[in-house]
Amino acid sequence: MIYPLSGLLIGAAIGAWRAKANGGKPLDMLQWGAAFGIALGLVGLFVLIFVERSLL
Structure with a gap:
């Protein structure tokens, strides 16, 4: 569950940084x-789905 959230936060930081630059x-x-x-x-959601499916 952490992958989509971290992707969201990292993406927001990268986007804001690029706009400011x-x-x-x-x-x-x-x-x-x-x-x-x-x-x-x-992207994080798809990674989460892949990880959850591969562990079963």
């Missing part, structure tokens, strides 16, 4: 953080 305003940082968070949260 490109000179983005706070709303840009929120948008990029949300997009990266959703994307890496989905």
Whole structure:
């Protein structure tokens, strides 16, 4: 259960950092953080499904 949550948090941090590095305003940082968070949260969800299925 930790994989999607950590993917979400890491993705949000990466997205906000990239927006800030490109000179983005706070709303840009929120948008990029949300997009990266959703994307890496989905990757974490698939990793969780793969791990749970392979252990049975």
